[in-house]
Amino acid sequence: MTQLIHQLAHWRDIRQQWQDSSQRIAFVPTMGNLHEGHFSLVKLAQQHADKVVVSIFVNPLQFGPNEDFDRYPRTLNTDVEALSQLGVDVVFAPDVDEVYPDMTSDISGGEGFLVLPPPKLTNILCGESRPGHFTGVATIVLKLFNMIQPQLTVFGEKDYQQLAIIKAMVSALNLPIKVISAPTCRAADGLALSSRNQYLSLTQRQQASAIYKTLQTIAFGLRQGQSSDVLIEQARHELIYQGFDGVDYVSVRHPDSLAVQNFLGNDGAVILIAARLGTTRLIDNLVVMAEA
16 A cells, blocks of 8 residues: 655654665655656666655756746646555655755745756756756755665656766765666657646647657768768757747757767767747657667
């Protein structure tokens, strides 16, 4: 039976019981409003651990002043029911003051302790148009790691830059946690599953599938030896032609360091796109492996 827990002290009592019986714990952090993409993370976690904990917390620190924090869907009861059906052991859904006891008066005012990832990972791609976002991500993830104290954690490749930052943080801070990455879950037309997809109108939803097609086109070009500069310019024009209202970036990067790549290297590459339909910002990526 799935237990819903709001207080850290309650969770620590449970964790102590599991630790005494040598149970291996996997952790899946989420902001709720769960879909099949999240469920795939849970199923992967269950393959690697005795117990699985899923957190549900809409983190105010990672939303900018003009972003969708207030309207971000909160569906706790539905989420807990779905996770119970999957056999999740604990859902940890803390209040803001449980997570940020040092910042309750002004969550964005910088008055509390923060985790500052290196600029080379945060001042690019999504971080360029969302300043402070990855500080919020790294801070909440480290806090949750310290709260849950799992042996392993599962993150989706759909948020590729986030995944790269979390891996770097775990390595740099010597955290005793194994990070497992899970493939992006997609709809039949290729659109990456995301809670923000529900904001799209029917027409926008049809247009959105162009992102994955564009990623595939760039991947084909890279395998043919074409320059990323040319492929990126073509991709921008194609997305605007397909009805997107703006393209934040189309970029080809090293899959680990996220350094810019002009061609497909020996380590492969990751293609990343962020584009907007109306007020909805969609991101996606595709890893391209070098041919053997």
